[in-house]
Amino acid sequence: MTTDTDTDTDTDTDHAHHGYITDKKRYLHRLKRIEGQARGISRMIDDEKYCIDILTQISAVTSALETVALGLLDDHLRHCVADAARAGGPDADAKITEASQAIARLVRS
Amino acid sequence: MTTDTDTDTDTDTDHAHHGYITDKKRYLHRLKRIEGQARGISRMIDDEKYCIDILTQISAVTSALETVALGLLDDHLRHCVADAARAGGPDADAKITEASQAIARLVRS
Amino acid sequence: MTTDTDTDTDTDTDHAHHGYITDKKRYLHRLKRIEGQARGISRMIDDEKYCIDILTQISAVTSALETVALGLLDDHLRHCVADAARAGGPDADAKITEASQAIARLVRS
């Protein structure tokens, strides 16, 4: 993200919108790759490629998505959840409950 | 299937190359949707949407990919592996080993 | 196993009751180990060991159970499903549907 005004007047307590700005380019690059892989799976199905080879590709995309999810989650814990913990109060508890539910969805999906 | 020449001489009992032709349209439709979801995740990251909402989307895509994989695997067992089992010999064993390895990748990814 | 003489009168084409007899000792040995690990996790919780160390143990047990499941599934495909495929008819289809459902439970658990 190239937004040029967001740090102009901010103090150093500003963590950008949701804290994962530092790796944004890397995330976008990975997602671009995942999209390409999904398109490749479409093509393999359309061309009726060997089923096992398609399954191998799907496992690769699933793993790549998990890597993105684990990275975003780490960023979220490091910024958003840690900030809430420092602020304390019911919001801290709510943030952790929300993070735990997201983790459960990842573990079970 | 858009290829217009491969059915010229085939009868309608033809199962096509790797047996999953019956649901091909449905698979392609799902993959198209998964691609769109992956693009949506890119956009969410670019717009710095709330991390938890992005994780929810990733879990949805992962589940959708798993559903595709499980469908393809069922087709594969039903056609390719069952055919090999009927033919017997070392090829039958090899097909099952290959299927088991693909299952292991899915379970562990 | 209650029949300690079950090979006395059998020919070598006998696959035993459900086909996974060949590795039975190995499976039982692994399950014994998994039980011990589960007991160890109980003890860790009772002694209030460090949470992350307990999570590491749980991941190890989950992986060990998955290895057992994937082994049993391979045996099942190799014997029970392949036999049904050879016999043909609706039973073959039913066996594959049943196997696919078990695979889906493993992938999603």
Added chain:
Amino acid sequence: MTTDTDTDTDTDTDHAHHGYITDKKRYLHRLKRIEGQARGISRMIDDEKYCIDILTQISAVTSALETVALGLLDDHLRHCVADAARAGGPDADAKITEASQAIARLVRS
């Protein structure tokens, strides 16, 4: 826990050693049940029960272990990680890195 009098003189800010003491009985009860299920799986293999039924049991144990792990992780975030975040410094970062690695193991196992 070896201190059977630990609440006598403590104030309500005491988090116990690793913070999950509140649910300890419930965790121990669940683990006891998981051990019993693992023993049951051993018996099913020994009795050569139908493979698919054994796989169903294994999926149940895996899910039960995941539920324990997700509960412990929630407790860990809520107490240990939140405390470290409040204290700040390199320890806070280290705790989050450690938690992220444990989450990755759970997601991938």
